[in-house]
Amino acid sequence: MPAAAVQEAVGVCSYGMQLSWDINDPQMPQNDNPILLWGAVQRQASLPTPQSSWFKSIILELALFDQFREWPDGYVRFIYSSDEKKAQRHLSGWAMRNTNNHNGLILKKSCLGVVVCAQACALPDGSQLQLRPAICDKARLKQQKKTCPNCHSALELIPCRGHSGYPVTNFWRLDGNAIFFQAKGVHDHPRPESKSETEARRSAFKRQMASFYQPQKKRIQEFEVEENQVSSGLDFSNTPLENPDDFDIVTETSFPIPGQPCPSFPNSDAYKATCDLATFQGDKMPPFQKYSSPRIYLPRPPCSYELANPAYTNSSPYLTLYKDSTSIPNDTDCIHPNTLQYNVNSYSSYERSFDFTDKQHVWKPSLEKPRVVERTDHGQFQAVATRPYYNPELPCRYLTTPPPSALQTVITTTTKVSYQAYQPPARKYSDGVREAKSLSSCGYAPEDTGMSVAVYPEAWGPPATVTRAASPSGPLPMKTAGDCRAIRPTVAIPHQPVSSRIDEAETWDACLSGLGSAISHSERVGPFFSYNNEDF
DNA sequence: ATGTGCGGGCATG
DNA sequence: CATGCCCGCACAT
Numbered sequence: 001m002p003a004a005a006v007q008e009a010v011g012v013c014s015y016g017m018q019l020s021w022d023i024n025d026p027q028m029p030q031n032d033n034p035i036l037l038w039g040a041v042q043r044q045a046s047l048p049t050p051q052s053s054w055f056k057s058i059i060l061e062l063a064l065f066d067q068f069r070e071w072p073d074g075y076v077r078f079i080y081s082s083d084e085k086k087a088q089r090h091l092s093g094w095a096m097r098n099t100n101n102h103n104g105l106i107l108k109k110s111c112l113g114v115v116v117c118a119q120a121c122a123l124p125d126g127s128q129l130q131l132r133p134a135i136c137d138k139a140r141l142k143q144q145k146k147t148c149p150n151c152h153s154a155l156e157l158i159p160c161r162g163h164s165g166y167p168v169t170n171f172w173r174l175d176g177n178a179i180f181f182q183a184k185g186v187h188d189h190p191r192p193e194s195k196s197e198t199e200a201r202r203s204a205f206k207r208q209m210a211s212f213y214q215p216q217k218k219r220i221q222e223f224e225v226e227e228n229q230v231s232s233g234l235d236f237s238n239t240p241l242e243n244p245d246d247f248d249i250v251t252e253t254s255f256p257i258p259g260q261p262c263p264s265f266p267n268s269d270a271y272k273a274t275c276d277l278a279t280f281q282g283d284k285m286p287p288f289q290k291y292s293s294p295r296i297y298l299p300r301p302p303c304s305y306e307l308a309n310p311a312y313t314n315s316s317p318y319l320t321l322y323k324d325s326t327s328i329p330n331d332t333d334c335i336h337p338n339t340l341q342y343n344v345n346s347y348s349s350y351e352r353s354f355d356f357t358d359k360q361h362v363w364k365p366s367l368e369k370p371r372v373v374e375r376t377d378h379g380q381f382q383a384v385a386t387r388p389y390y391n392p393e394l395p396c397r398y399l400t401t402p403p404p405s406a407l408q409t410v411i412t413t414t415t416k417v418s419y420q421a422y423q424p425p426a427r428k429y430s431d432g433v434r435e436a437k438s439l440s441s442c443g444y445a446p447e448d449t450g451m452s453v454a455v456y457p458e459a460w461g462p463p464a465t466v467t468r469a470a471s472p473s474g475p476l477p478m479k480t481a482g483d484c485r486a487i488r489p490t491v492a493i494p495h496q497p498v499s500s501r502i503d504e505a506e507t508w509d510a511c512l513s514g515l516g517s518a519i520s521h522s523e524r525v526g527p528f529f530s531y532n533n534e535d536f
Numbered sequence: 537a538t539g540t541g542c543g544g545g546c547a548t549g
Numbered sequence: 550c551a552t553g554c555c556c557g558c559a560c561a562t
Contacts, residue, residue: 547554
């Protein structure tokens with residue numbers, strides 16, 4: 001998806017965030033005049049002419065719609081194209097369940113949180129279990145009766161209390177050719193496994209098991225006899241394993257070992273099947289447990305990692321690996337440096353936000369436990385900010401402008417405590433910011449896109465304040481983002497030195513070539529890039 | 537079996 | 550009245 005990558009690369013925050021609207025507004029902003037829009041983009045961004053058609057189409061797409069975000073967090077708003085499949089399905093990486101808001105026009109979903117090991121046991125790689133809560137109520141109850149695949153202690157559902165004590169809510173609204181998305185609240189828990197990951201593992205698990213059971217029929221029958229004696233979970237410790245090698249379906253590259261870069265992205269059935277062993281404990285399981293290798297039941301790559309060397313540069317295997325096309329990240333979230341701030345602070349965000357880098361660079365397991373909530377005397381859960389509260393509107397070029405009044409009004413009038421007043425402890429905040437700064441200036445967008453694009457907001461040319469062009473007849477005022485120099489990107493190819501000073505013309509050339517290479521690269525590695533999508 | 541969306545109903549402030 | 554949340558139902562995957 002070149003456009004998504006480019007949108008992130010050029011530092012465009014989000015289209016939705018630059019217009020003032022609220023999901024409850026009777027009239028949603030319209031942007032139905034691409035011609036005028038293009039003119040505005042050209043003028044305000046001082047784009048060189050003529051532009052190639054592909055560039056124009058990308059700019060238009062970027063200007064008109066946001067690229068889908070799988071992990072929205074904070075009080076954010078996006079406007080997706082009504083053609084966006086994931087938006088049509090109201091997908092989210094977070095486990096969101098439908099919530100009746102008695103409004104047929106607006107679909108409301110609330111976050112279910114994340115399922116963790118009640119003992120917060122450390123997986124062999126140092127990470128911790130973060131399962132996706134089942135959306136269906138019955139399935140979720142069933143899920144909670146299971147045990148941790150690692151230590152067999154109980155599973156615990158950490159509810160989301162990120163919206164003034166209530167779960168984070170997401171709102172979806174189809175209006176014309178746009179799908180409006182609005183999120184309220186900041187997730188106060190680790191990310192669960194994404195839906196696509198769950199589905200991928202599930203299908204892979206079935207395939208793997210199908211191929212496994214076929215030649216092992218006789219043996220499986222024997223296993224099942226014993227398995228029935230085991231109540232639940234992955235407790236196969238009492239079952240025999242005649243030949244462990246027979247069950248070593250895990251590739252050597254399936255899991256990054258702490259302190260050791262993972263050589264390739266585990267985009268294989270073996271990998272997925274491995275993950276299934278971790279979390280699908282309710283399924284019929286072959287007796288793997290006896291095989292002591294942690295590879296057997298490790299879940300997905302670690303979720304609690306800290307960047308061991310946040311100031312690393314692109315002297316890493318990055319170039320080699322992306323050429324190899326074996327390790328392409330999938331999440332288009334939070335690409336631009338602005339969002340790094342909270343991603344770095346989010347101890348669970350590394351998994352996807354840095355899905356690329358955490359496989360190529362040395363990470364260290366975080367000692368931080370995922371228990372981000374504790375009960376208060378009132379039986380409520382209280383956030384114990386394992387990452388600081390942040391206002392996502394601020395890093396998104398709203399540092400000089402107040403949040404949209406409409407949103408503010410809605411939030412303050414529909415919650416018990418206004419979010420402006422919410423000030424959880426800002427533990428590690430300064431560290432996170434520092435890391436973010438390091439990251440944002442380290443030379444390239446470190447996480448995903450799988451493209452060779454570097455973003456240097458501070459290096460953008462003459463300030464060309466771009467106000468997102470909306471419909472001239474739009475009923476709502478335009479958000480004037482004073483710092484929004486989004487359409488004047490400086491994009492570099494990764495092998496270019498970060499610090500090299502180039503004049504403006506060269507900058508623009510680099511931009512174009514960078515975009516071009518990005519697109520060609522993204523196309524080249526499409527199948528890998530879409531791992532986290534439904535079409536992998 | 538599970539995910540998803542819809543909508544009734546109830547409680548709360 | 551908005552909101553949160555429970556429930557059942559129908560339908561899709």
